[in-house]
Each structure stands twice: as C-alpha cells, then as structure tokens.
Amino acid sequence: GENVEQHPSTLSVQEGDSAVIKCTYSDSASNYFPWYKQELGKRPQLIIDIRSNVGEKKDQRIAVTLNKTAKHFSLHITETQPEDSAVYFCAGGNEKLTFGTGTRLTIIP
Amino acid sequence: EAGVAQSPRYKIIEKRQSVAFWCNPISGHATLYWYQQILGQGPKLLIQFQNNGVVDDSQLPKDRFSAERLKGVDSTLKIQPAKLEDSAVYLCASSPSGPPTDTQYFGPGTRLTVL
Numbered sequence: 001g002e003n004v005e006q007h008p009s010t011l012s013v014q015e016g017d018s019a020v021i022k023c024t025y026s027d028s029a030s031n032y033f034p035w036y037k038q039e040l041g042k043r044p045q046l047i048i049d050i051r052s053n054v055g056e057k058k059d060q061r062i063a064v065t066l067n068k069t070a071k072h073f074s075l076h077i078t079e080t081q082p083e084d085s086a087v088y089f090c091a092g093g094n095e096k097l098t099f100g101t102g103t104r105l106t107i108i109p
Numbered sequence: 110e111a112g113v114a115q116s117p118r119y120k121i122i123e124k125r126q127s128v129a130f131w132c133n134p135i136s137g138h139a140t141l142y143w144y145q146q147i148l149g150q151g152p153k154l155l156i157q158f159q160n161n162g163v164v165d166d167s168q169l170p171k172d173r174f175s176a177e178r179l180k181g182v183d184s185t186l187k188i189q190p191a192k193l194e195d196s197a198v199y200l201c202a203s204s205p206s207g208p209p210t211d212t213q214y215f216g217p218g219t220r221l222t223v224l
Contacts, residue, residue: 001167006151034212043113043200043215044152089151096165097213099151 002027004092006100014108019080021103023090024072030092033066033073038102039086047088048075080107111135113216115201121222127189130219134182134203140164141178142213143186144200152200158184191223 003026013019025033034049050057050064050073057064061080066073073092077084085107090100114133122128134141140159144152155174156166160181169176173192178184188195198218204211 004151036215043217045215046212049212091151096154096157099153101151102149 002030002093002098004090004098004100006090006103008103009101010104010106012106012108013080015080015082017080019075019077019084019105019107021075021088021090021105022072023074023092023100024070025092025098026071027092027094028068028071029094031094032097033064033090033092034097035064035075036089036091036099037086038089044089077105082107082109113201113203113214115199115216115219117219118217119220119222121224122191124193124223125190127187128191128221129185129187130199130201130221132184132186132201132216134184134201135214137205138203138214139181139206140204140211141184142202142204143176143184144202146198146200146218148197155186188221191221193223196221196223 006023031052035047036044037047038044048059048062048064050066061078063076087102087104089102091097116131142157143155146152155169156176157164158178161178176186198220200218201216202213204213
C-alpha cells in the first residue's frame with residue numbers, strides 16, 4: 001500500500017517569513033495529493049490539493065508543488081501570519097488516501 | 110450547506126465495553142469514510158462506503174469493529190469490546206462522488222477515551 005512520510009514534525013517561523021513542509025510517497029499510482037490544516041480540537045480542513053497532471057498550484061499565500069519523478073510534494077506558505085499556526089497534514093493516494101504524520105507549525109509574532 | 114455531523118462529540122468508557130458512533134454526511138454525498146486519528150498522528154482510514162456498499166475495509170479490525178451505512182446516507186461505527194488502544198478521535202468524512210480524488214469534508218469527530 002501507499003506510504004506517506006512528512007517532514008519536519010515541528011516547524012517554527014517568524015511572522016512574515018515563509019514555511020515549507022515536505023512529503024514523500026511510495027506508490028507511483030497515487031494521483032491526488034491534498035493538504036489539510038487542523039487547529040487544536042477541530043476538524044481537518046482542506047487548504048489546497050494537486051493532481052498528478054499538474055506540477056504546481058497556487059492559492060494566494062499557499063502553493064503546492066509536485067515532483068512525480070522523485071515522488072515528493074511540498075506545501076509553501078508565504079508571508080506567514082499567527083492564524084497559520086496549526087497542524088498540517090499531507091495525504092496521497094489513488095483509490096484511498098494515506099495521511100502523513102503531521103507538521104505542527106508555530107508562527108512567532 | 111450543512112457540514113458533516115457526528116455524535117456524540119465525546120465518550121468515555123471502560124475497556125471491554127461497547128460503543129457506537131453516528132455520522133450524517135453532507136446531503137447528496139455518495140462516499141463516506143471513517144478514520145481513526147490517534148493523538149499526534151494523521152488520520153488512518155478504517156472503512157470507505159460508496160453509497161451503501163463497502164469499497165475498502167482493509168484496515169478495519171473486524172474482530173471488534175463494525176460499520177454500516179443504511180440506505181446510503183447515515184452511518185454508524187461500533188466497537189465491541191473496546192481496548193485501551195482504541196482511545197482516539199474517530200473522524201467521519203464524505204465526498205460528492207467516487208474515489209478519493211474528490212475533496213473529502215470532515216466532521217468534528219468523536220473523541221473516545223477507553224479507561
């Protein structure tokens with residue numbers, strides 16, 4: 001089955017700086033890669049996703065890049081704000097999603 | 110539009126007891142998922158329904174866990190008997206159609222504590 005690894009497990013950045021979270025996957029058949037944000041005690045919420053026919057996707061301050069050859073994808077958050085503090089999960093799959101272990105992002109004011 | 114609803118939000122039971130969770134997906138969503146999220150980990154898929162049929166239950170511990178989705182709408186997940194390691198948040202999600210290459214919307218989850 002699919003195996004998704006996520007790094008780093010924790011990340012602290014100064015407000016206004018950029019944050020990058022990286023994930024790798026094992027199954028070359030995986031074709032869908034969403035990113036979810038989960039605030040403490042709340043449900044995971046989709047923030048951006050990418051499909052394997054696209055290399056990069058951007059939505060305001062958030063972007064995701066996908067390298068199918070290397071089987072890795074990354075989340076980029078620019079101009080970070082305190083409200084970006086949360087746990088971020090990557091996921092990948094084809095018939096079903098496998099989630100990474102999460103990155104706790106802390107924005108330092 | 111209303112989101113995915115789950116109940117109860119919290120449950121505390123003794124080991125070896127049984128427990129049931131309920132999920133009401135977004136209206137019209139064909140696919141329903143149950144995930145287990147242990148503290149500090151990502152969600153792990155337990156079972157996936159397409160309408161009222163099971164698509165994937167390969168990671169469901171079938172000796173103690175069961176799930177059903179009657180009439181292709183609401184779903185219940187049951188644990189009998191519960192073990193200490195079942196302590197987790199149980200998340201229900203739904204998506205409009207087919208395989209998971211379709212946005213999944215999560216419910217608020219049920220936090221289960223097994224003592």
